[in-house]
Amino acid sequence: MADININQAHSLSPAKAREAAQKVADKMARDYQLDCQWDENVLRFERSGVHGALTLGEQRADMVIRLGFLMSAFSATIEAKVAENMRKVFGAT
Template sequence: MADISIVQAHSLTPERARAAAQEVADKIAREYGLACKWEGDVLRFERSGVHGALTLGAQQAAMEINLGFLMGAFAPSIRAKVAEKMQKVFAAA
């Protein structure tokens, strides 16, 4: 199983951080066919071969993605796309 971990700093209010997290989740959900749901400050997502969470902190957002065997081959490209989206959404917001 391949694991992807991305931490993105931000200086957003909790409400704006949650909106930014939802924007990232919406983009990733469309692109990879993920189902997402909030549990407090943690946005959990999953589909066959992929599951993970986006956890909001006061000054950072942390994404953890666990990939199944078949999806593991795509880990570098998935990591690059997700990191780019998180940087754009959280840093620019």
């Protein structure tokens, strides 16, 4: 198993941060066929071989992605794509 940890600072309101997180989730769902579900300020996602969560804080968003054996071969590509998407939607601060 491979773990990916991505931390993105932001200066968004809680509502705007949730909108940004939903954009990240929507793109991940399309790209990797993930099922996503909110649990308060945590967006959980999963599919066979992948699961994780995007946790919203006041000034940062923290994502943890756990990849199974087969998906771990793509960890660098997945991390780069997701990190870039998070930078775009949360904005660099």
